[in-house]
Amino acid sequence: MGNEETDLFPGWQNGDPAAFSALVRHWQAPIARFLFHYVGRKDLVQDLCQEVFLRVFLAAPRYRERGELSAWLYRIALNVARDRARRGRLDVTPLMDFDIASDLPAPGDRFERHETSQLVCRAVAELPEPLRLVLILRHYENMNFEQMARLLGTPASTLKSRFTAALNILRQRLGHLAPDNEESKK
Amino acid sequence: MNCTNVRERLPLLLYKDLSPEEIEHVKEHLTECPACRGDYASLQEIQGMLDRVSSPGVSVSASALFRQAVEIQAAQSRRWRRAAMALAGIAAVVIAVLVFRLEIRLGREQVLISWGNPIPIPDSVTNGKAVSVTLTQTDGPNPPASEAELQPMRGLIYALADDLDKLSREFEARDHRQQQAITRLQENMAQVRLLIQRQLTARQVVLDSSKKGEDQ
Numbered sequence: 109m110g111n112e113e114t115d116l117f118p119g120w121q122n123g124d125p126a127a128f129s130a131l132v133r134h135w136q137a138p139i140a141r142f143l144f145h146y147v148g149r150k151d152l153v154q155d156l157c158q159e160v161f162l163r164v165f166l167a168a169p170r171y172r173e174r175g176e177l178s179a180w181l182y183r184i185a186l187n188v189a190r191d192r193a194r195r196g197r198l199d200v201t202p203l204m205d206f207d208i209a210s211d212l213p214a215p216g217d218r219f220e221r222h223e224t225s226q227l228v229c230r231a232v233a234e235l236p237e238p239l240r241l242v243l244i245l246r247h248y249e250n251m252n253f254e255q256m257a258r259l260l261g262t263p264a265s266t267l268k269s270r271f272t273a274a275l276n277i278l279r280q281r282l283g284h285l286a287p288d289n290e291e292s293k294k
Numbered sequence: 295m296n297c298t299n300v301r302e303r304l305p306l307l308l309y310k311d312l313s314p315e316e317i318e319h320v321k322e323h324l325t326e327c328p329a330c331r332g333d334y335a336s337l338q339e340i341q342g343m344l345d346r347v348s349s350p351g352v353s354v355s356a357s358a359l360f361r362q363a364v365e366i367q368a369a370q371s372r373r374w375r376r377a378a379m380a381l382a383g384i385a386a387v388v389i390a391v392l393v394f395r396l397e398i399r400l401g402r403e404q405v406l407i408s409w410g411n412p413i414p415i416p417d418s419v420t421n422g423k424a425v426s427v428t429l430t431q432t433d434g435p436n437p438p439a440s441e442a443e444l445q446p447m448r449g450l451i452y453a454l455a456d457d458l459d460k461l462s463r464e465f466e467a468r469d470h471r472q473q474q475a476i477t478r479l480q481e482n483m484a485q486v487r488l489l490i491q492r493q494l495t496a497r498q499v500v501l502d503s504s505k506k507g508e509d510q
Binding site: 125129136137140144145150153157158162165224232246247253271275278279282 | 349
């Protein structure tokens with residue numbers, strides 16, 4: 109946790125609106141990214157994010173500072189996403205419009221990359237939940253396996269196996285999209 | 295390290311999650327094994343594809359969030375208050391039943407409320423027009439409602455009906471008497487009015503005749 113967050117800590121926990129707004133500004137992008145890759149639907153992210161920070165606000169007095177704010181926030185985000193999935197409002201199969209990275213060269217390439225991006229998102233969304241979760245936390249949230257183990261309550265060795273399995277599944281499903289794939293076969 | 299062991303570690307090599315010793319072993323194998331090298335290259339491609347997917351931007355509305363939080367807290371407070379009141383009500387009923395031995399029985403035609411030590415229910419009595427008792431302190435087991443118990447209530451109702459009839463007749467008679475008095479008063483007033491008119495007429499005649507006498 110950075111100094112900025114530490115400084116804000118007493119304020120937002122005591123319900124100071126300015127401190128809480130600062131916390132939201134700091135964390136909304138990482139939480140949105142996590143939720144987007146977890147649920148695989150762009151249209152739900154804003155709503156889910158709002159719910160996550162509402163729960164954070166309501167639960168703030170109960171939070172005990174142990175330098176694990178990020179783990180606490182990701183746990184809340186995960187619970188929100190799982191609750192929504194339990195209520196049957198998450199259908200990850202139909203993909204929405206996905207943004208692709210901004211460094212797009214030509215329109216033709218842009219279309220291709222858009223297609224690729226959609227396929228990658230679909231492949232991630234279709235991974236079994238435990239594998240998907242580990243992949244997202246490692247690749248997009250840059251968490252190491254020890255942090256993940258504390259967050260999920262699962263041994264790091266198990267998480268490493270899941271991560272390997274997730275990447276191998278993606279390699280099988282998306283390998284044909286790799287530009288060098290044809291060359292390597294030759 | 296054989297190919298199987300290396301392939302298990304390739305994702306971890308890619309994300310720098312291996313120990314320096316393991317990295318050395320895996321890299322050594324990769325220089326010698328084109329198949330594992332190909333697998334590693336395809337994993338790097340997957341990593342690149344994952345990187346190219348960007349997430350949507352969001353903007354959480356803090357003000358909407360505060361409003362929602364206030365509404366939720368108010369709703370929770372209302373729920374707690376209702377629950378507390380319900381519990382207090384239940385506690386009161388339990389105390390009434392256990393401490394005062396309150397008993398309420400619903401019959402077909404009566405509600406019986408009793409409390410205190412169990413004694414036989416005294417027979418309700420209709421004494422002339424007196425009201426029979428259904429809310430009573432009893433010390434005995436409460437028998438179910440029977441024809442004998444309903445009798446006093448019937449007596450009470452009949453007595454009340456008689457009273458109503460009598461009162462109604464009395465009111466009618468009083469109205470009649472008042473009407474007669476008003477009629478008589480009106481007749482008397484008419485007679486007085488006639489008498490005054492006659493007196494005025496006679497006085498006028500007298501005045502007229504005296505005036506004529508003076509003129510002559």
